[in-house]
Amino acid sequence: MSVLGFLEIDVRPSKANYGAFKSCHPCFFRRTHPALVSVGGIHPLVSSYVELVAKRFIRIPDFEVVPDPNEEGAAAVPEPSRPRYELREELVHCYTELKTLYYASALHEQVYVLMRQALTKALVACPFEIPVLTYAAAGAAMSIAHGNKDGVWIIEQKIEGHFYKYINNNSLRPNSKLKAAYYRIAVFLCFCQHMQYIFTEKRCIITDYQGTMKILTDAQISTREEDAEHFSRGNITSLLNEFPTTHICNEWCDFFGIGEQNKTPAQITYSLRGGGREAVCDPDYGLYLQKKIDQLI
Numbered sequence: 001m002s003v004l005g006f007l008e009i010d011v012r013p014s015k016a017n018y019g020a021f022k023s024c025h026p027c028f029f030r031r032t033h034p035a036l037v038s039v040g041g042i043h044p045l046v047s048s049y050v051e052l053v054a055k056r057f058i059r060i061p062d063f064e065v066v067p068d069p070n071e072e073g074a075a076a077v078p079e080p081s082r083p084r085y086e087l088r089e090e091l092v093h094c095y096t097e098l099k100t101l102y103y104a105s106a107l108h109e110q111v112y113v114l115m116r117q118a119l120t121k122a123l124v125a126c127p128f129e130i131p132v133l134t135y136a137a138a139g140a141a142m143s144i145a146h147g148n149k150d151g152v153w154i155i156e157q158k159i160e161g162h163f164y165k166y167i168n169n170n171s172l173r174p175n176s177k178l179k180a181a182y183y184r185i186a187v188f189l190c191f192c193q194h195m196q197y198i199f200t201e202k203r204c205i206i207t208d209y210q211g212t213m214k215i216l217t218d219a220q221i222s223t224r225e226e227d228a229e230h231f232s233r234g235n236i237t238s239l240l241n242e243f244p245t246t247h248i249c250n251e252w253c254d255f256f257g258i259g260e261q262n263k264t265p266a267q268i269t270y271s272l273r274g275g276g277r278e279a280v281c282d283p284d285y286g287l288y289l290q291k292k293i294d295q296l297i
Helices: 087-122 180-199 225-230 238-246 251-255 285-296
Strands: 004-009 022-033 052-057 062-066 077-081 138-142 152-157 204-207 220-223
Touching: 004 152, 022 152, 052 087, 087 138, 087 152, 087 180, 087 204, 087 220, 180 204, 180 238, 180 251, 204 238, 220 225, 220 238
Parallel strands: none
Antiparallel strands: 004 022, 022 052, 052 152, 062 077, 138 152, 204 220
């Protein structure tokens, strides 16, 4: 769908954050015309958020020497020059990035749907506190007044709070550098990967899980080699092949019947409740946990 309005982006380097592939800038959007096509869905449009950021793709930076404008006669310092893509390339990158984000959002939310179904069917409550995370709302913006000069921007809901890398893009394990509360979220997200691996029939999983304790962003999707062209450059297809021997099942996998705690899928020694094909909760898991606690005491 399309929304017309006025978008003001603060492109001053001092206000921007630069990553390997994109720069991120504060921005403000004021809607001047309603949506051209109404849409349904449960999530608000990115244009409905008051606080937004604007992201734009950059090429691999070349470094050039420029004088420090804040100090007269100061020695020159290296300052990164960040060239942009031509409009056609930029459109392709934005389309691929947003498609990846939309697919990741759908895959991630489907895990919660299947968890809820399994809990309801077993008539049990989850013995663990379920982290509730969603992907940031996002969209694309183009100027209709200045043609190609202003480029294409990804507009995203501003994420407040501390930012954490829960699972690296090239890994299937929780980030070991996280503190306990955030490590527990990373463990849950590893379970989410296992669920995705199962319900997509080994076709894809979300990687590069990162964000705050509530909002996720900048997703990558690992697919089979034949599907790699449809997603971002961070698609590491080998992770799917490595999943059965690299993913370590945790208490979430155990409770929902898709794995055996502390073992890889290839090391499982007993028949899974759902045959390893669906989430099936163990009604007696709470008693099992209590016995383990009693043994420790």
